[in-house]
Structures are given as structure tokens and as C-alpha cells.
Amino acid sequence: MDLASEILDLGRRARAAARVLARLSTEQKNTGLRAMADSLDQQRSTILTANASDMEVGRANGLPDAMLDRLHLDDRRLAIMADGVRAVAALPDPVGETLRAWTRPNGIEITKRRVPIGVVGIIYESRPNVTSDAAVLCTKTGNAAILRGGSEAIHSNLAIADALRDGAARAGLPADSILLVPRTDREAVRHLAEMDKYVDLLVPRGGQSLIEAVVKHARMPVIKHYHGVCILYVDRAADLDMAVSLAINTKTQRPGVCNAVETLLVHRDIAATFLPRAADALWSRGVELRGDPAVRVILGERIVPATDADWTTEFLDLRLAVKVIGDLDEAVEHIETHGSHHSDAIVTADAARAERFLNEVDSATVYWNASTRFTDGAEFGFGAEIGISTDKLHARGPMALEELTTYKYVIRGNGQVRE
Amino acid sequence: MDLASEILDLGRRARAAARVLARLSTEQKNTGLRAMADSLDQQRSTILTANASDMEVGRANGLPDAMLDRLHLDDRRLAIMADGVRAVAALPDPVGETLRAWTRPNGIEITKRRVPIGVVGIIYESRPNVTSDAAVLCTKTGNAAILRGGSEAIHSNLAIADALRDGAARAGLPADSILLVPRTDREAVRHLAEMDKYVDLLVPRGGQSLIEAVVKHARMPVIKHYHGVCILYVDRAADLDMAVSLAINTKTQRPGVCNAVETLLVHRDIAATFLPRAADALWSRGVELRGDPAVRVILGERIVPATDADWTTEFLDLRLAVKVIGDLDEAVEHIETHGSHHSDAIVTADAARAERFLNEVDSATVYWNASTRFTDGAEFGFGAEIGISTDKLHARGPMALEELTTYKYVIRGNGQVRE
Numbered sequence: 001m002d003l004a005s006e007i008l009d010l011g012r013r014a015r016a017a018a019r020v021l022a023r024l025s026t027e028q029k030n031t032g033l034r035a036m037a038d039s040l041d042q043q044r045s046t047i048l049t050a051n052a053s054d055m056e057v058g059r060a061n062g063l064p065d066a067m068l069d070r071l072h073l074d075d076r077r078l079a080i081m082a083d084g085v086r087a088v089a090a091l092p093d094p095v096g097e098t099l100r101a102w103t104r105p106n107g108i109e110i111t112k113r114r115v116p117i118g119v120v121g122i123i124y125e126s127r128p129n130v131t132s133d134a135a136v137l138c139t140k141t142g143n144a145a146i147l148r149g150g151s152e153a154i155h156s157n158l159a160i161a162d163a164l165r166d167g168a169a170r171a172g173l174p175a176d177s178i179l180l181v182p183r184t185d186r187e188a189v190r191h192l193a194e195m196d197k198y199v200d201l202l203v204p205r206g207g208q209s210l211i212e213a214v215v216k217h218a219r220m221p222v223i224k225h226y227h228g229v230c231i232l233y234v235d236r237a238a239d240l241d242m243a244v245s246l247a248i249n250t251k252t253q254r255p256g257v258c259n260a261v262e263t264l265l266v267h268r269d270i271a272a273t274f275l276p277r278a279a280d281a282l283w284s285r286g287v288e289l290r291g292d293p294a295v296r297v298i299l300g301e302r303i304v305p306a307t308d309a310d311w312t313t314e315f316l317d318l319r320l321a322v323k324v325i326g327d328l329d330e331a332v333e334h335i336e337t338h339g340s341h342h343s344d345a346i347v348t349a350d351a352a353r354a355e356r357f358l359n360e361v362d363s364a365t366v367y368w369n370a371s372t373r374f375t376d377g378a379e380f381g382f383g384a385e386i387g388i389s390t391d392k393l394h395a396r397g398p399m400a401l402e403e404l405t406t407y408k409y410v411i412r413g414n415g416q417v418r419e
Numbered sequence: 420m421d422l423a424s425e426i427l428d429l430g431r432r433a434r435a436a437a438r439v440l441a442r443l444s445t446e447q448k449n450t451g452l453r454a455m456a457d458s459l460d461q462q463r464s465t466i467l468t469a470n471a472s473d474m475e476v477g478r479a480n481g482l483p484d485a486m487l488d489r490l491h492l493d494d495r496r497l498a499i500m501a502d503g504v505r506a507v508a509a510l511p512d513p514v515g516e517t518l519r520a521w522t523r524p525n526g527i528e529i530t531k532r533r534v535p536i537g538v539v540g541i542i543y544e545s546r547p548n549v550t551s552d553a554a555v556l557c558t559k560t561g562n563a564a565i566l567r568g569g570s571e572a573i574h575s576n577l578a579i580a581d582a583l584r585d586g587a588a589r590a591g592l593p594a595d596s597i598l599l600v601p602r603t604d605r606e607a608v609r610h611l612a613e614m615d616k617y618v619d620l621l622v623p624r625g626g627q628s629l630i631e632a633v634v635k636h637a638r639m640p641v642i643k644h645y646h647g648v649c650i651l652y653v654d655r656a657a658d659l660d661m662a663v664s665l666a667i668n669t670k671t672q673r674p675g676v677c678n679a680v681e682t683l684l685v686h687r688d689i690a691a692t693f694l695p696r697a698a699d700a701l702w703s704r705g706v707e708l709r710g711d712p713a714v715r716v717i718l719g720e721r722i723v724p725a726t727d728a729d730w731t732t733e734f735l736d737l738r739l740a741v742k743v744i745g746d747l748d749e750a751v752e753h754i755e756t757h758g759s760h761h762s763d764a765i766v767t768a769d770a771a772r773a774e775r776f777l778n779e780v781d782s783a784t785v786y787w788n789a790s791t792r793f794t795d796g797a798e799f800g801f802g803a804e805i806g807i808s809t810d811k812l813h814a815r816g817p818m819a820l821e822e823l824t825t826y827k828y829v830i831r832g833n834g835q836v837r838e
Contacts, residue, residue, distance in 0.1 A: 019755065023779060104800060108789050117811055118781065196634075200811050215615075219634055221641075221812040242834040249836035336438065358829045360442060362537070370527050370832025379837070380828075381523060392536055392619050392825045393640040394813040406811045409799075410777045413789025415661040417668035418798065 003183060007191035010146055010179050011198025014119040017176035018144035022116045024173070026093040032173035033089035033136055039167030040082040040132065043159070048073060050159035051128065058152055070127045071153055081132045081160075088136045091383045094402045095142050108413040114405045116142030118200040121192055122386070123148045123214060125206040128156035134203075135164050135178045137386050141404040144177050146199065148192060150206075151184035158182065186213060193217035203399075205387050223395050223403075225387040227314040228258035228342035230372045233331040233357070235348035236267035240274050242369060243347040247278050247320075249371045250345070252285045256316045258388060259343045259375040263311060263321045265331050271324045272298055287318045294324035311338040328353050332360045339363065342390055343372035364390065364397035422602060426610035429565055429598050430617025433538040436595035437563035441535045443592070445512040451592035452508035452555055458586030459501040459551065462578065467492060469578035470547065477571055489546045490572055500551050500579075507555045510802045513821045514561050527832040533824045535561030537619040540611055541805070542567045542633060544625040547575035553622075554583050554597045556805050560823040563596050565618065567611060569625075570603035577601065605632060612636035622818075624806050642814050642822075644806040646733040647677035647761035649791045652750040652776070654767035655686035659693050661788060662766040666697050666739075668790045669764070671704045675735045677807060678762045678794040682730060682740045684750050690743045691717055706737045713743035730757040747772050751779045758782065761809055762791035783809065783816035 001009065021029075040047070051073040058068050097114040104110065120143045122134040131147055138145035149157040161180035169175040181188050189210075193202060196219035204214040205225045214222055232250050234243040250261035266274055275298045279289060283302075289295070290310050291303040303322075310321040311334075325331050335344050345367035346357040354368040365375045375397060377385025382400035389395040395403035420428065440448075459466070470492040477487050516533040523529065539562045541553040550566055557564035568576040580599035588594040600607050608629075612621060615638035623633040624644045633641055651669050653662040669680035685693055694717045698708060702721075708714075709729050710722040722741075729740040730753075744750050754763050764786035765776040773787040784794045794816060796804025801819035808814040814822035 019779075019781070022781065102800065104793075104798070108793060110799060115781070215638055221810065239834070245834060245836055253837055354831075358831075360438075362438070362441065362534070363827065365828040365830060367830045368832065369834055370830055371836045373837035374523075374527060374830065374835070375828075379523070380529060381521065391640065396825055397828050406815055408782065409784040409794075409816050411784060411786045411789055411793065412773075412777075413787065415658070415664060415788055416793070417664055417790045418672055418792035 017174035035171035036167035037085035050155035436593035454590035455586035456504035
């Protein structure tokens with residue numbers, strides 16, 4: 001079978017499975033999920049053997065240690081994966097929920113009901129646990145999943161998908177609820193992205209070039225999980241202890257993630273008192289500060305001059321761009337122009353200015369006196385997360401079970417016709 | 420300015436206007452809308468002169484009468500247009516609504532708040548009233564609108580947009596809230612579709628080739644308003660009087676619209692009694708029936724043999740494909756395979772079979788004992804409608820004010836950091 005036919009066949013099978021999945025009860029789906037978890041436990045040695053192959057290839061190809069660590073599976077990580085599946089089984093099922101119901105003057109009853117989307121394609125890189133995480137969130141919400149992971153993890157992904165499919169089938173769910181694309185080349189992504197007849201939604205999770213390739217070819221909706229250039233603004237009315245604590249937390253608690261802060265904006269009235277304290281705290285944690293001329297005047301030569309590119313760069317590292325600004329409007333303008341509309345925060349004791357910031361910054365999540373690191377499905381209390389959407393439509397911010405559903409209108413009458 | 424720069428300039432201006440619009444109160448927006456309605460009244464003669472030019476060109480180009488009628492404006496139609504704007508001003512404003520609010524164990528307060536989308540591009544054909552309808556729905560929801568109408572109505576559209584912009588500006592709204600693309604070639608659509616930096620959503624309303632062109636090039640979300648191959652299924656437990664009445668209404672009340680029925684499925688147990696009655700009623704209203712062999716056995720030679728293409732064709736005309744089927748499963752299978760997932764109905768007195776149909780047919784609207792012609796924003800009680808989405812994400816079915824909004828998470832804390 002050529003590549004195009006192979007992908008088309010996956011699409012057809014996923015669509016057929018989705019139709020069955022959409023009709024299952026919550027209990028049937030949960031039974032399936034628990035069987036999938038058990039299957040991961042039972043097929044542990046097969047999965048670890050497959051993972052060992054990936055690790056061997058990865059080492060031979062000179063993958064960096066950080067990537068090898070993300071790829072690596074062991075008994076503990078597999079147990080966490082299986083427990084994650086059981087945790088999803090225990091979450092409430094959003095499917096079937098009545099979102100709104102009303103009766104029209106002519107007597108027709110309209111119910112807006114939450115239903116599965118259908119077939120969801122997830123395109124991701126390296127970490128094999130995404131195979132399980134994404135698949136089970138789709139199963140829980142009655143969607144068939146077409147998964148396309150990275151080449152580094154292909155053996156692990158195939159073994160995990162096989163285990164999940166076995167578990168699903170044993171519990172009476174369609175095995176094709178979960179389909180892994182066995183090809184890891186970009187051509188496979190293109191065919192998937194063009195198959196709008198069988199795929200209702202694509203969720204690319206990965207680097208910019210992967211996402212660009214998906215956006216370029218996709219004929220169906222895409223929910224993107226781009227990078228975050230998150231910004232912390234310390235207002236002149238800020239509690240400076242709180243501001244230092246938030247600067248440290250948003251930059252250093254886990255610098256390699258999308259909701260870490262990349263730019264610190266400081267109001268000029270408090271710059272001379274705040275910046276030295278913040279700089280000492282950040283330097284002591286190994287953060288490199290890049291500043292505009294006003295910052296360098298206050299903090300001196302240790303500050304690397306910030307380039308234009310620094311204001312729009314996601315460092316994903318212990319590096320922070322710092323700028324002194326004149327007022328709230330300038331802060332909002334900077335964030336709207338240079339930020340990525342992901343997560344931005346103001347530190348201030350002035351409620352009126354805080355509300356203006358919360359209103360005027362057009363980002364998925366806007367914070368007043370709290371860390372941007374809370375932009376996360378678990379921190380929001382969603383119980384699970386398929387990613388953080390940087391798009392505006394359908395899903396914005398942490399994307400969880402509800403965002404894996406859509407709705408339909410169910411209308412009941414007794415013969416009403418339109419006049 | 421070349422075309423690409425011209426479209427880019429429209430995008431920049433729309434984005435700047437959107438930022439202002441998003442901050443306006445409901446009363447400020449409503450004042451603007453009323454001023455826009457007044458401006459349509461005041462600039463009546465300018466608009467009618469422009470429309471006369473379009474009509475003249477249209478007649479010279481041999482436009483069919485039906486198209487000329489859709490293009491034509493007069494005092495009455497302009498008054499209806501202005502009243503439509505005032506009606507939108509009177510509708511509730513969805514923006515600012517709290518969709519959900521909760522407090523996490525660490526004390527951060529999360530509010531999911533409804534906000535404008537930003538910049539919405541609407542691409543449409545012929546009817547100049549869409550210029551006003553689409554623009555004011557966007558203004559009401561705090562979105563800037565970039566409108567691109569068809570070449571036949573270009574003078575009318577420019578005059579209407581000018582009137583609306585004047586009214587907006589007089590009331591203190593940004594004139595660039597409403598921007599009309601002065602170019603009607605497909606290249607302009609392509610540039611618009613690629614400008615994801617400045618356009619957050621595209622809504623194409625028109626023929627298949629227009630929508631295809633938008634889908635092919637678009638880098639931002641697109642909500643499609645495709646055709647409807649709507650299907651009516653008459654179950655063996657149907658009230659046959661009701662079934663005849665629904666067949667007539669769904670096919671003949673307005674055959675040229677997307678929620679009219681194109682296919683009639685009839686359960687074999689009642690085919691011999693139902694079909695002759697339905698055929699007489701439909702024939703007497705000038706409907707041509709195309710049938711499968713079983714239908715021809717019952718109704719005879721007057722039935723045109725249905726081709727494979729007839730089951731997936733939107734006739735938009737007094738033509739109906741008719742098929743005898745064996746059971747509910749076969750009906751659902753036919754609808755899932757051949758329908759367009761727009762609006763489908765079952766006629767039956769059997770509640771259990773009705774519920775199965777409502778659950779298993781994956782369409783935007785599914786009906787039990789009511790006409791598919793109710794798939795419409797006004798009939799749903801939404802007060803206004805920008806179209807009927809045949810997509811599944813963000814907006815499905817009638818798309819009104821709420822569907823022109825998105826949400827953001829507003830988070831308030833007192834210094835919380837992530838551990």
C-alpha cells in the first residue's frame with residue numbers, strides 16, 4: 001500500500017471506530033480505559049524491550065542526554081502511565097451533558113447537547129507517554145485518535161499503542177479507537193492534514209517547524225500549542241517582596257516550559273529600588289539578565305544589552321529580558337506587540353490598574369498577583385490536559401476533556417412546520 | 420500600493436480597531452450601532468445611486484433575474500437593513516459574561532470570561548445586505564470586521580460600508596471597525612486567508628469553489644457554511660399525515676436554501692401506503708421525484724430513476740430523491756454516508772427509535788417530528804445569525820452573537836507561586 005492509501009485507510013478505520021465510540025455509555029468507556037491500563041501493566045516487558053531499541057538507536061544517533069531522558073521508560077514510568085489512564089477513567093465524562101435546553105413559542109424543544117468531536121489527530125514529538133495520555137483523553141470523550149509520534153520513539157509508541165488497542169478490544173471497545181501512524185516522515189503528516197473527510201481536528205504538539213507544516217497543509221481545524229513569550233509586569237504600586245517572589249517563580253521554577261516568563265517589565269518609579277533586589281535574587285539562581293539602557297543604568301555592566309529579538313524570544317532557559325517602562329499603557333502595548341498571548345501577569349496593589357491590565361491584555365490567561373506557571377490543566381483543576389492552546393477558537397489556554405467535545409442541537413416536536 | 424500591501428494595511432487597521440472595540444461598554448457599542456442605522460437612513464440616496472450602477476453593470480453582463488433581484492436595493496429594503504441594525508443594538512451583549520468562576524485550593528480565583536475574538540473576515544457573494552448584517556454583528560460583539568463581498572455588488576457594498584463607518588465614527592467608535600476590501604478578485608481572498616497575524620477567523624459564505632479557495636489557503640480558523648444535503652426519514656411507526664406535511668414543508672416551503680430536504684427515506688413496511696400519498700402531494704406542488712427501483716415499483720414510470728449522484732446532490736430546487744430502506748440502522752447509515760451533517764429528521768411515533776436516531780446521526784441539528792427548515796438563528800431564538808456552520812468546532816449549526824466570541828481566563832491571587 002502506498003503512503004497516501006495507508007493514511008486514508010487509517011482515516012476510514014478511525015471514522016468507523018468513532019461512530020461506535022460515540023454511542024458508548026460512560027461506564028463502557030471507563031471499563032475500556034481500565035482494561036487499557038491493565039494492558040499497559042501486562043505488556044510491560046514488551047514495551048520496555050521496544051523502548052530499549054529506541055534508546056539504542058537514539059544513543060547511536062547521538063541524541064542529547066535531555067532527549068534520551070524524555071524517551072526513556074522504566075517500570076516506574078510505565079506504572080505512572082498506567083495510573084494516569086486509571087485517573088482519566090475516574091474523571092467525570094463531559095459527553096452527553098445538556099449545555100442548554102429551551103422551548104420555542106411553536107412548541108419545538110431544542111437541546112444543545114455535548115457530543116464527541118469524532119476523529120482527532122495528534123501529532124507530537126519524542127516523549128512516548130504522550131501516546132498513552134492523548135489516546136485515553138480521546139477515548140474518554142468518545143473520540144477516535146490517530147496518533148503520529150516522532151521517529152525517536154517509534155518502537156515505544158507502537159508497543160504502547162498495541163497494548164492500549166488490546167485492552168480496548170478486550171473490553172469491547174473498537175481496537176481502531178486508537179491508531180498509530182507507523183510512518184514518521186513529514187509526508188505522512190501532510191496526508192493526514194489533507195484528509196478532512198476523516199479527521200475532524202488536528203492537534204500538533206511540537207516545535208515551530210512541525211506546527212508550521214501542519215498549518216500549511218491542514219484542511220480541517222487545527223488547535224495549535226505554540227510557544228509562550230510570557231511577560232511579568234511589576235507596577236509602581238507593587239508589593240516588592242511579592243514581585244521578587246513572582247519573578248523568581250515564573251522564571252526559575254521550571255524555565256524550559258511555555259508558561260515560564262521571558263520578559264520582566266518594571267515601572268520606572270520603582271525600578272531603582274526593585275531592580276537591584278530582583279537582580280540579586282535572580283543572579284543567585286543563575287539567571288542571565290538582558291536589559292534595555294535604563295536597566296543597565298541601574299544595574300550596571302553585568303547586564304547584557306537586550307537586542308530587539310530578545311523581546312520576542314522564548315528563551316526556555318535561565319535568561320530574562322528586562323525593560324523599564326513609563327506606565328500601564330506602555331506595558332499593555334509591549335505585551336500586545338511582543339508577547340505571544342499565552343500567559344501574562346501584573347503585580348500591583350492597585351485594583352483599578354489591575355483590572356485595566358486584566359481587561360486590556362488579550363491573552364489566553366491573564367494574572368493579577370499570581371504566577372504564570374499556573375497555566376496548566378492540573379493547576380486549573382481540569383484533572384487532565386491535552387495541551388495549552390495558543391489559539392483563540394474552540395479551545396484557549398489549558399485544553400482538557402471538555403475541549404475534546406463539540407455539541408449538536410437535538411430538536412423534538414410534534415409535527416411543527418415552518419410557515 | 421500593491422495588493423499584498425493593501426490587504427496587509429487593512430489587517431493592521433482592523434487589529435488596531437479591534438483593540439479599541441474590545442474595551443467599549445455595551446452602551447457605547449449600542450450607541451454606535453444606532454448611529455450606524457441612522458447613517459444608512461441618511462445616506463440612502465448615495466447607496467441607491469451606487470446600487471443603480473451595480474444593477475446596470477449586472478444587466479449589461481446578463482445576470483439572471485434571480486441574481487438581479489438579490490442585488491437590488493430600494494427604499495423599503497434599505498429601511499429593513501437599517502431596522503436590522505437597530506434590532507441588533509437591542510439584543511443582549513454576550514461579551515463580558517462570566518462563563519464559569521472557581522477558586523483553587525491555593526486561593527487563586529479563576530474566571531472564564533467571554534471576550535471578543537478580535538478581527539473577523541467575512542467573504543461572501545452578491546447580496547449587499549450581508550455587508551451590513553455581518554458588520555453589525557461583529558460590532559455588537561466587539562470584533563473588527565474585514566468584509567470582502569462579490570464583484571456584482573461592489574459599488575453598493577462600498578457605499579453601505581462608508582455609511583456604517585461614518586455612523587461608527589460619529590458615535591466615537593473606530594471607523595476601521597468596519598473595513599471593506601475594495602478588490603473583488605480571488606487574489607485578494609488569498610492574501611486575506613494567509614494573513615493570520617491580523618485575522619483571527621474567516622467565515623466564507625458562498626459557493627463551493629469560493630469556500631474551497633479559502634480552506635486551501637487559510638492559516639487561521641475557518642468556519643464554513645457549506646451546502647446542506649438534508650434528509651427526512653419516515654419510520655414505519657410514523658404518523659403518515661404528519662410525514663406528508665413534513666415532506667411538503669421541508670422540500671417546498673423554500674427549496675433554494677440549505678436546510679431544505681433533498682432526500683426522503685421511507686421504511687419499507689409503510690412505503691406502499693405512504694409513498695402514493697406523499698407523491699400526490701409533492702407532485703401537485705411541482706416536485707420532481709427521483710427514486711430507487713423499489714420506489715419505482717410502487718409509484719411507477721413517473722419516477723425518474725435516481726443516479727448515485729442524486730443521493731449526495733443539493734438540488735436547491737423542486738427535486739427530491741426517494742429511497743425505500745429496511746430499518747433504522749440502514750437510515751442512519753445512509754445519512755452518515757450520503758448526508759452533509761447539516762439537518763436531518765425522523766418522523767416516528769416510537770420514542771425509542773427516535774432517541775436512537777437523535778443519538779446516532781452526527782449532524783449539527785437532528786429533528787424528531789419537526790421540519791428541518793427550523794435550522795436558523797431566528798427560529799432558534801438567537802435574534803441574529805451570521806450563517807449556519809457545517810463545521811464541528813467552535814460553532815456548529817446556527818452561528819449567532821455568542822459564536823462571534825471566545826473566552827479568556829482571568830486569574831486573581833495574592834502572590835501565589837507554583838511549588
